[in-house]
Amino acid sequence: MELELRHLRTVRAIADAGSLTRAATALGLAQPALSAQLKRIERALGGALFVRGRHGVRATALGELVLERSRIVLPAVTELQQEAARFARAPRTARHLRLGGTHGPLLGALVDRLAGVAPEARMTTCTSWSERELAGQLSDGRLDFALAGTCGSAAPPGAEGLVWREVAVDPVFVMVPGGHPLAGRPEVDLTDLAGEEWACVPGDGCFGDCFTASCARAGFTPRRMYETDTASLVHLVRVGRAVGLCRATFPTTPGIVTRPLTGTPLAWRHLLGWHGAAHLPDLTATVLTEARTAHADVAAGSDSYTAWLSAHPVPYAGGRPG
Structure with missing residues (x-):
């Protein structure tokens, strides 16, 4: 020994x-x-x-x-x-940025934006379904910035010394196969989905509880919920096994349509986090600005979200709360 x-x-x-x-x-x-x-x-x-x-x-x-x-x-x-x-945790320059994020299109869009404004920078990324894990990596100095999120107005992942700023707020949409009876509607009432099974990506926040509470207000208890990765979620929706829950920025996918829920019972708040002692103000401001622009770019790529934003300009116009 x-x-x-x-x-x-x-x-x-x-x-x-x-x-x-x-x-x-x-x-x-x-x-x-x-x-x-x-x-x-x-x-x-x-x-x-x-x-x-x-x-x-x-x-x-x-x-x-x-x-x-x-x-x-x-x-x-x-x-x-x-x-x-x-x-x-010492202040870093833009020569090497370590970015983290939950699964979804926003992290890739942010990398693309930053590559455009800082082409000399080397960037590495880390994805996790756990907002708490990302917060821990920020706290430990293993990440410079992290894109995470919270359900509605819930508090961001807690860790001493971290700073979180809002990037955007999205309504939560549902995903159904193109042949679903509700696929042709401009929006879907939650009560019309009472008999469905559900699928979503996992998380360690309160989203599951908020969804269950929304269903209870609509007068039903949701059937089985599949918590799985994005690719498996898409498959379950495409074959008609489940209705998916997704952020409105979910990209257009063949065979699947996304539709808003009547009354917007659920929302997702995108956040950018960093350690308060770890960054130069100019660098932090640049990353936050590019994250907000990246969200707008991703939102513009979704026809259903673009239509919804046209009908609901406040408080979601530009992805920012009013």
Whole structure:
């Protein structure tokens, strides 16, 4: 067994507690498990580190040596981790942008816009269905910007030091196959879908609860909900297995039509996030502006959304709330 930092922390915990029993409690371990771990550490180091007595444990000469070195090594590693985190969150230039986003067309449109205004920049992307995961990557300095979202007016993903700005607000549309009886309507009442099964992409916000509540107000309980990736969602809709729930910006897809819901019972708020200590103001302003323009470009590519916006210019005109 090779010695690891966690082993040094275990030795320090035993020495600080003065007994295996108290150390096990502090570490959240059973005493037999801690004893077995200590034996493995001692075998790796070549001798006993502690002597047990009636009043607890005391370090052997070898144990004192290990403790003395751990007092140097552990703080140094902690300082290294802190410096690395500060470095990762340091202000960056446009030479390399790490962008994250949930699944959908907006991230690609933003990359396209930024490539146009900063052709020299290198960009990498990361997608996740979890807004919380994206927030964590921003907080850890692994992403520079992230496109996430919330259902309606729900609070954005929480993490200390993060800043979120609204990019746009979309109504939630339904996806049905082109041959569906409701496909020819300009909008669909939720009550007309009471007998359908449903499909949507997963998320860790309140969208599922909000959808269920909207159905309850419409007088029914939704049948089975398939939570799956976008490609599988499209397949389930195309074959008539389910009605899909999507943002209004969902691109036109052969064999499928998207239609607004009467009264707009559900909305999705697109957000751009970054760490408050991590960016130059000019860079942040540029990315936010391009994200809003990218949304407008994507919205313009959807015939059903364009028609809906013409009939509902407020508060969604330009994708921005009034």
